[in-house]
Amino acid sequence: MTEPLASSPMVIADRVVKSFGSHTVLKDISLTVNRGEVVCVIGPSGSGKSTFLRCINHLEKLDGGRLTVDGELIGYRQRGDKIYELKPKEAAAQRKDIGMVFQRFNLFPHLTVLENIMEAPLQVKRQSRASASARALELLARVGLAEKAKAYPASLSGGQQQRVAIARALAMDPKLMLFDEPTSALDPELVGEVLDVMKQLAKDGMTMIVVTHEMGFAREVADSLVFMDGGVVVERGDPREVLTNPQQDRTKSFLSKVL
Amino acid sequence: METTGPSGQPERIVAIPLRHPVRNVVAVVIILIVVLFVVDAAFFRPAYDWPAVGKYIFDVRVSQAALVTIELTVLAMVGAIVLGTLLAVMRLSPNPVLKSVAWAYLWIFRGTPVYVQLVFWGLLATIYKTISVGVPFSSDVLFSWTTQDAISVFWLAVIGLALNEAAYMAEIVRAGMLSVDPGQSEASTALGMSWSQTMRRIIIPQSMRVIIPPTGNEVISMLKTTSLVTAVPLSTDLYTRTRDISAETFNPIPLLIVASIWYLFFTSLLMIGQYFLERRFARGSRFVDVGPGVENPAVLVGATPTAPVAAQPDTSTEGRSS
Numbered sequence: 384m385t386e387p388l389a390s391s392p393m394v395i396a397d398r399v400v401k402s403f404g405s406h407t408v409l410k411d412i413s414l415t416v417n418r419g420e421v422v423c424v425i426g427p428s429g430s431g432k433s434t435f436l437r438c439i440n441h442l443e444k445l446d447g448g449r450l451t452v453d454g455e456l457i458g459y460r461q462r463g464d465k466i467y468e469l470k471p472k473e474a475a476a477q478r479k480d481i482g483m484v485f486q487r488f489n490l491f492p493h494l495t496v497l498e499n500i501m502e503a504p505l506q507v508k509r510q511s512r513a514s515a516s517a518r519a520l521e522l523l524a525r526v527g528l529a530e531k532a533k534a535y536p537a538s539l540s541g542g543q544q545q546r547v548a549i550a551r552a553l554a555m556d557p558k559l560m561l562f563d564e565p566t567s568a569l570d571p572e573l574v575g576e577v578l579d580v581m582k583q584l585a586k587d588g589m590t591m592i593v594v595t596h597e598m599g600f601a602r603e604v605a606d607s608l609v610f611m612d613g614g615v616v617v618e619r620g621d622p623r624e625v626l627t628n629p630q631q632d633r634t635k636s637f638l639s640k641v642l
Numbered sequence: 643m644e645t646t647g648p649s650g651q652p653e654r655i656v657a658i659p660l661r662h663p664v665r666n667v668v669a670v671v672i673i674l675i676v677v678l679f680v681v682d683a684a685f686f687r688p689a690y691d692w693p694a695v696g697k698y699i700f701d702v703r704v705s706q707a708a709l710v711t712i713e714l715t716v717l718a719m720v721g722a723i724v725l726g727t728l729l730a731v732m733r734l735s736p737n738p739v740l741k742s743v744a745w746a747y748l749w750i751f752r753g754t755p756v757y758v759q760l761v762f763w764g765l766l767a768t769i770y771k772t773i774s775v776g777v778p779f780s781s782d783v784l785f786s787w788t789t790q791d792a793i794s795v796f797w798l799a800v801i802g803l804a805l806n807e808a809a810y811m812a813e814i815v816r817a818g819m820l821s822v823d824p825g826q827s828e829a830s831t832a833l834g835m836s837w838s839q840t841m842r843r844i845i846i847p848q849s850m851r852v853i854i855p856p857t858g859n860e861v862i863s864m865l866k867t868t869s870l871v872t873a874v875p876l877s878t879d880l881y882t883r884t885r886d887i888s889a890e891t892f893n894p895i896p897l898l899i900v901a902s903i904w905y906l907f908f909t910s911l912l913m914i915g916q917y918f919l920e921r922r923f924a925r926g927s928r929f930v931d932v933g934p935g936v937e938n939p940a941v942l943v944g945a946t947p948t949a950p951v952a953a954q955p956d957t958s959t960e961g962r963s964s
Contacts, residue, residue: 440832442828442831442832471836471837472836475831475834475835475836476834478831478832478833478834479833479834480834481832482832483829483832485825485828485829485832487825489823489825489826489828489829490829491826491829491830491844491848492848493847493848493923493925502830502833502835502843502844503830503833503834503835506835506839506843507833507834507835507839535925548829551833552832552833555833555834
């Protein structure tokens with residue numbers, strides 16, 4: 384395998400198909416995300432946005448097409464024209480470079496904030512406690528929660544929990560961050576603090592795919608906006624362009640309901 | 643009605659508490675019945691033979707037997723918890739072979755009475771006369787023991803109790819693991835943690851909260867099930883020993899009381915232990931049962947300045963070095 388070029392795309396989805404039983408959620412998704420690019424994905428619920436995101440780090444197995452991250456085929460290995468399933472260990476190794484933030488935060492409630500962030504670096508990357516802890520504190524400061532290191536997640540607000548979840552994902556030094564409706568479970572007044580952290584992350588050059596309903600964030604931060612519906616990419620373009628002047632009827636009708 | 647107090651603050655409600663007259667009457671009646679029963683038992687029922695109870699309660703033979711019962715309980719439960727956790731993990735694993743093996747184990751060991759199993763273990767030496775280690779597919783034997791010499795009756799009892807209990811523990815542990823939000827294993831998988839790391843570090847610690855209360859039940863139940871080891875036959879445990887003594891004295895009732903007092907004493911100790919164990923594994927969760935009769939059981943455990951009760955933020959993190 385050749386070393387991927389610095390200018391090569393981070394994510395290439397090529398005709399991705401995913402079904403649950405007889406229900407095909409992703410019909411035919413092709414999408415390229417370049418390094419440092421922030422892509423926001425919008426669409427009605429059930430359109431396959433979250434499933435697509437979960438396919439990128441192989442939380443869901445693809446049924447068709449190819450998906451590569453940083454030039455590496457996700458979940459499978461190709462030799463000649465044969466495709467082999469990866470061993471669980473190899474799939475785990477691919478995931479450690481892809482950070483993910485969930486709608487429901489999914490912090491580990493039995494661990495403190497600091498321990499939450501240190502867990503994967505200690506267990507997966509076998510870092511020393513000292514360096515994992517130093518890095519965790521640095522990340523906590525970055526998301527503005529340095530004083531909460533010893534708190535348990537249950538004592539934090541939703542917005543604080545989501546910022547910790549972002550720090551936890553960043554602790555693995557991912558090359559790509561996936562956000563699955565990161566602000567949808569938050570009280571309206573807490574949305575801003577999470578979006579601010581994400582904006583800063585985008586400014587620092589992180590490649591991000593964000594499934595969101597925050598059109599303001601998409602307009603301001605995204606390099607590219609994708610509208611998905613019925614398991615296909617209906618429209619993609621510059622966010623201001625798509626939001627103000629959608630080309631497709633389905634995009635128009637969706638935006639007229641949410642804007 | 644005036645709702646502003648003298649200082650301009652909203653006036654405090656000073657209400658007459660709700661009375662519970664029936665509650666008090668019932669309590670008095672119950673106390674009277676209990677007192678009458680105790681007085682009657684103490685002075686008018688010679689069959690209880692209280693002097694004999696006093697004589698045998700600290701008899702060396704009895705306290706030694708009590709120790710054997712505790713040993714049986716602890717060893718069998720440790721074995722059962724280890725094996726039960728393994729079986730639960732096997733049942734939840736994606737591997738169909740492991741799943742089927744665990745299922746078959748549960749089918750057999752839960753489906754037959756523990757008494758029958760103990761009799762079987764007692765007959766092990768009859769079924770398998772020797773235990774040999776040899777080279778497969780050859781007649782070379784490296785080591786060989788007669789089963790009777792290799793495993794004592796005590797260990798047969800431990801094995802019998804542990805293997806039976808493991809089947810029940812497996813279901814308790816499995817229920818505990820299923821109670822953990824699926825988002826937890828998703829999050830740890832997304833972080834690149836393996837299935838076994840996810841189990842060990844994320845799922846099992848969180849399932850402890852659900853596992854401990856029924857496990858406490860099982861320990862107490864095991865303490866009493868040890869009285870069946872006479873089936874193996876092991877005769878040094880508490881119940882069998884007190885029965886053997888009463889067979890000599892022709893006076894069974896006081897010795898039954900002696901055995902009951904010892905069982906009750908151990909059960910009480912176990913309940914205290916369970917209370918502290920539950921507190922420990924409630925770290926990071928909102929609700930902790932802080933014991934009977936406490937008015938406000940909702941205590942946030944963990945480090946937070948707004949916790950209503952000082953939950954000592956630092957003691958909750960100590961002892962976690964791994």
